Every structure is written in C-alpha cells, then in structure tokens.
Amino acid sequence: MTHFESELAALKQKLLLMASHAESAVNNAIKALVDRDDDLARKVAEGDDKIDHLEQEVDAACIALLAKAPLATQLRLITSAMKIARDLERVGDEATTIARRSLDLSQEPQLKAYVDIPRMATMAMAMLNDALGAFVNGDTSRARAVIPRDKDVDQLNKQLYRELASFMIEKPTTITRCLNLMTISKALERIADHAKNVAEDVVYLYEARDIRHHGATAA
Amino acid sequence: MAAITLPADPVDLVTPPGLLSAAPLIEAKNVELFYGSSRALKGIDITIKEKLVTAFIGPSGCGKSTFLRCFNRMNDLIDNVRITGRCLIGGEDIYAKDVDVIELRKRVGMVFQRSNPFPKSIYDNIAYGLRLHGTKDKSEIDGVVESSLRGAALWDEVKDRLHSSALGLSGGQQQRLCIARAIAIRPEIILMDEPASALDPLATVKIEELILELKKEFTIVIVTHNMQQATRISDYTAFFYIGELIEYDLTTKIFTNPAKKQTEDYVTGRFG
Numbered sequence: 184m185t186h187f188e189s190e191l192a193a194l195k196q197k198l199l200l201m202a203s204h205a206e207s208a209v210n211n212a213i214k215a216l217v218d219r220d221d222d223l224a225r226k227v228a229e230g231d232d233k234i235d236h237l238e239q240e241v242d243a244a245c246i247a248l249l250a251k252a253p254l255a256t257q258l259r260l261i262t263s264a265m266k267i268a269r270d271l272e273r274v275g276d277e278a279t280t281i282a283r284r285s286l287d288l289s290q291e292p293q294l295k296a297y298v299d300i301p302r303m304a305t306m307a308m309a310m311l312n313d314a315l316g317a318f319v320n321g322d323t324s325r326a327r328a329v330i331p332r333d334k335d336v337d338q339l340n341k342q343l344y345r346e347l348a349s350f351m352i353e354k355p356t357t358i359t360r361c362l363n364l365m366t367i368s369k370a371l372e373r374i375a376d377h378a379k380n381v382a383e384d385v386v387y388l389y390e391a392r393d394i395r396h397h398g399a400t401a402a
Numbered sequence: 403m404a405a406i407t408l409p410a411d412p413v414d415l416v417t418p419p420g421l422l423s424a425a426p427l428i429e430a431k432n433v434e435l436f437y438g439s440s441r442a443l444k445g446i447d448i449t450i451k452e453k454l455v456t457a458f459i460g461p462s463g464c465g466k467s468t469f470l471r472c473f474n475r476m477n478d479l480i481d482n483v484r485i486t487g488r489c490l491i492g493g494e495d496i497y498a499k500d501v502d503v504i505e506l507r508k509r510v511g512m513v514f515q516r517s518n519p520f521p522k523s524i525y526d527n528i529a530y531g532l533r534l535h536g537t538k539d540k541s542e543i544d545g546v547v548e549s550s551l552r553g554a555a556l557w558d559e560v561k562d563r564l565h566s567s568a569l570g571l572s573g574g575q576q577q578r579l580c581i582a583r584a585i586a587i588r589p590e591i592i593l594m595d596e597p598a599s600a601l602d603p604l605a606t607v608k609i610e611e612l613i614l615e616l617k618k619e620f621t622i623v624i625v626t627h628n629m630q631q632a633t634r635i636s637d638y639t640a641f642f643y644i645g646e647l648i649e650y651d652l653t654t655k656i657f658t659n660p661a662k663k664q665t666e667d668y669v670t671g672r673f674g
Contacts, residue, residue: 185607186614187634250657252630 187251191260194244195319198264198271201237202315205271206308208234208278209374213304216285216367217297224289227282234275241268256388263388267318270377270384274311277370277377284363284370294350294360303339303371306332310378317385327394329382336375343368417652421637424451427621428473428591433487435468435477442468444645445487450638452590455613455622457632457653460642461668466625469642470593473623474510475503491591508535511584515596517576519568519583524551524560527568527579528586535587546586554582555612574605581612585620592616594624598631610635629669633657641665 184192208227215224245265253261288294310329317326347361347368383395428450435443443465450456458466468477475496477483489496496506519527528547537543547564551557556578560571568579577597584592594613598606613622613635626632632639633653640650641664649656649665660666667673 185611246658247654250654251633 187248187253187257190244190248191253191257194241194248194261194264197237197241197244198267199315199319201234201241201268201271202311204230204234204237205274205278206311208275209281209304209308212278212281212285213301215282216288217301219285219289219293221286221289224282224285228279231275231279234272238268238272241265259388259391263384266384267381270380274374274377277374280370281367284367288360288363291360294357294364299339299343299346300364300367300371303336303343303368303375306336306339307371307375307378310336310375311381314378314381314385317382318388321389323386323389326382326385326389330379330394333375333379336372340368340372417654421451421454421652424454426450427452427492428623429488429490429493430469430472431488431490433469433472433485433489435465435472435486436484437480438482442645443472446647448640448647448650450621450623452621453617453619454637455617455624455635456638456640457636458623458625458640458642459627459629459632459668460648461673462627463644464642465645466640466642467595470595470623470625473591473593474507474512476512478503508587509589510591510593511587511589512593513577513580513584513595513597515599517573517580517600519571519576519579521567521569523565524568524571524579525564528583531583531587550582550586551579553585553616554578555608555615556582572605574601574608577601577605577609578612581609581616585616589620591621591623594622596625596627599627606631629657629671641668643668 208230211223212227214220215227242265245261245268248261249258310332313325314329317323317329344365347365350357351361380395383393386392386394426449428448430446430448433443433446434441446469458470460466471477472485472489473491473496477485485497491506491509495501520530522530525547528550529543532543532546537546548557548561551560556575559575560579568576571579577600581592581597597613598609601609610631613624616622617637624636636653638650639653639656641648641656641660641662643664649660649662651661655661656665657669660669
C-alpha cells in the first residue's frame with residue numbers, strides 16, 4: 184500500500200466513524216422517544232457537534248487529498264466521500280430533530296402507541312447500513328437494492344400523516360403532539376433519502392455511473 | 403439544529419501536530435548569493451524543521467537549486483560565487499572559518515537529478531564512502547551495504563548481484579542506489595535536486611515512497627518541478643521566484659490556500 188493509499192484508507196475509516204456516530208444518534212433518538220427518556224434525548228442533541236466536527240475533518244482531508252491530483256477511482260472516492268459526509272451530517276441533524284421533538288412530547292401524555300415510527304426508523308437505518316456496507320465492500324448490487332426501498336419509507340410517512348391528520352380533526356388538543364410526531368416521521372423519511380443518496384454515491388464510486396434522478400430505471 | 407463550533411484554524415484538522423512541533427534544524431538568515439555581480443538569491447530567511455520533507459518549488463532559474471546547494475556548500479566549487487548572510491545547521495554556522503567541508507558533506511548528503519553511480523560494483527558504490535571515512539572492518543561494511551540498500555528499497559532487487567556493475571541497473575534503480583550511497587554514511591540531512599525528474603512514472607512512485615520512509619530518520623530538502631510530487635511527499639513547501647522566497651508554509655496551505663497570488667498562479671500552472 185502506498186502512502187497515498189493509506190491516506191485514502193484513513194479517509195474511509197473517518198467516514199465510517201462518522202457513520203457509526205450518526206447511526207447511534209438515530210437509534211438513541213428513537214429509543215428516547217419510545218422510552219420517554221429525556222436524558223438520552225438531550226445526550227443525542229449534544230452529541231451532534233461531534234458529527235459536525237467529523238464532517239469538517241472529512242472535508243478538510245478531502246481537499247488536501249484532491250490537491251495531490253488523484254486520478255480515476257481515487258478521484259471518485261474523494262469526491263464521493265465529501266458527499267457521503269454531508270449526507271451523514273444531515274442524518275445526525277435529523278437525529279437531533281427527533282430528540283428535540285421527543286423532549287416536547289414527553290411533556291404530555293403519550294398520544295398513541297408508537298408502532299409506525301420505530302418501524303420507519305428500522306427501515307431507514309437498515310437502508311443506511313446496507314448503503315455503508317456496500318461502500319465498504321464495493322458491493323454495488325447491494326447499493327442498488329437500497330434505492331427502491333426509499334419508496335416504502337415514503338409510503339409509511341404518508342400513511343402516518345393521514346392518521347395524525349384525522350387525530351387533529353377529531354381532537355384539536357392533540358395538535359401539538361401530532362405536529363411533533365409528523366416532524367419525527369418526516370425526519371425518518373429524510374434519513375431514508377440520505378441513505379438512498381449514499382447508495383447512489385456508492386454506485387458512482389465503484390462503477391463510475393451516475394444513477395441519480397433516473398426514477399424507476401435507476402435500480 | 404445544534405450550533406456548529408468552528409475550529410479556530412480549519413487547516414489544523416488535517417495537520418498532524420508533529421508538523422507544527424518539529425524542531426528547527428536548518429536556518430538561513432538573510433542569505434544572498436552572487437554569481438559575479440549578478441544577485442541570484444535575495445535575502446532568504448527560512449527555518450527548515452527536522453525529520454520532515456521540505457520542498458523547494460519555483461520556475462527554472464528562480465534560485466531553488468542554488469539555495470539548496472548552500473546547505474552543503476556545493477556552491478564553493480563554482481568560481482566567482484560569493485555568499486553573504488548566515489546558514490546554520492543545528493545552530494552551527496556552516497560557513498564559519500573552522501568548518502571542515504568534508505565533515506559537513508558527511509552530515510548533509512546529496513542526491514542529484516541524474517543518477518551518478520560510480521563505475522564500480524553496486525557493493526563498492528556504497529562501501530566507497532564508508533572506506534573514505536575510515537571504516538575498514540569488512541563485516542561492518544557488509545552490514546551497512548545491506549541496511550542502506552534495504553533503506554533505499556533496493557536490496558531485494560540487487561542482493562544476488564552486489565558485485566555486478568552499478569551501471570547495469572535501470573535509471574530508477576541507479577537513483578535508489580545513489581540514495582543508498584547517501585544514507586550509508588548516516589547523514590542528518592539529505593538534499594535532493596529533482597531526484598525523480600529523469601525517471602518514468604513507476605520509478606518515480608518508488609522514489610516518492612522511499613522519501614516518505616526516509617523522513618522517519620532523515621531531514622529531507624527536495625527541489626522539484628513536479629507540483630503533484632511536492633503535494634504528495636512534502637510537509638512544508640517553499641516557493642521561490644527570481645531569487646526571492648515568495649512564500650513558505652505547510653504544503654497543504656500552499657496548495658489549497660496560498661497567501662500570495664503569485665504562489666497560487668504558479669501552483670495552478672498559470673505561469674512558470
């Protein structure tokens with residue numbers, strides 16, 4: 184392994200470190216919501232700085248690596264790393280949103296049993312996990328398989344919106360809680376979008392094919 | 403969203419702390435060099451840190467090679483050269499009257515653009531300097547020949563033909579032999595004047611990787627015309643232009659955020 188290759192390996196490691204922080208932030212935010220655990224929710228919000236800082240580190244490292252005039256796969260790795268870092272940073276932001284809304288929600292009695300939200304979280308996190316696994320192993324078929332799953336999460340989000348809208352119509356005192364839950368649902372839907380973005384970047388990285396914005400033909 | 407705390411200096415995010423804390427080894431103070439009446443170096447001040455790679459870049463004729471040669475007094479060999487200012491290595495003025503130039507060149511080795519092995523065997527190319535400096539013990543010489551060739555990443559390629567002529571090696575191998583010859587006498591500093599410019603890309607990669615290994619033990623100052631080479635191997639970069647040191651900073655800074663427009667124009671290929 185040349186020195187440059189070991190620098191690229193270190194970049195990948197940093198990205199994975201960032202991913203692990205983002206993943207645990209989302210998992211903890213959902214746990215804080217379900218368990219009504221305010222301490223955990225606050226911890227998630229505070230931990231976001233770490234992910235933000237890692238994004239800056241990844242970007243700075245990428246700029247330094249680009250200055251060394253990398254070519255072909257290495258060039259794609261560095262530019263993809265910058266994009267993946269941004270998506271992971273956004274995932275961290277969504278985790279913070281979920282944690283903050285959980286803090287609001289725990290001020291009032293629980294509106295309904297949380298079934299769809301943890302399910303959406305599981306689906307979105309599985310997508311992110313697969314996209315990152317594909318990144319590590321260069322497995323583009325695994326990355327491609329992530330993309331259509333975004334629709335399932337979108338579907339659940341819409342379904343939850345309809346349900347919460349009917350709650351609000353029936354009983355306006357639930358509006359605050361419903362709006363908080365809608366925001367959480369939207370945050371999870373966005374996390375799935377970010378996972379899809381990462382998957383698309385992985386295909387670009389290993390196949391040099393840009394499959395974004397191709398609708399149903401993408402996968 | 404959480405408030406983002408910006409680090410004080412974003413460059414620090416990728417600067418290994420060792421680069422900033424490394425001890426100074428070479429210091430030039432207001433160095434001026436004249437070829438006859440023509441002033442080739444204009445008041446150069448620089449501090450070069452130990453066990454790092456420092457690259458000198460700049461267009462042809464900017465004085466970078468001339469300046470490099472000040473550190474082992476190679477310019478003494480040219481008639482009509484006059485140097486003013488001070489050049490210190492480890493705090494000692496290398497132009498002081500009592501300095502033994504042979505001893506100085508033992509401390510400060512040099513590798514040139516064109517590999518210049520002696521017309522002797524591979525083994526003798528390395529043993530020569532040792533014998534010159536008084537080493538007689540054969541087993542000691544054998545040991546140093548092997549460790550130097552290993553240090554120059556050449557051992558595996560030549561171990562079965564140590565007594566064949568060095569001139570039968572490829573260009574890249576010859577250059578690595580010259581590096582092995584330089585490190586055999588354990589200098590503190592290795593000056594390299596475009597060591598890879600006459601080599602093909604693969605041989606260049608080998609030399610670059612070697613330089614990154616060598617900096618664990620030696621302080622390296624390298625003149626290069628290849629910008630990417632400077633970014634790949636150096637920790638600090640000095641940009642020279644018409645005899646002046648225009649900018650000297652961390653290589654990352656020089657190539658991503660230089661302070662002077664002239665530097666940016668040069669590193670991005672707009673002139674020179």
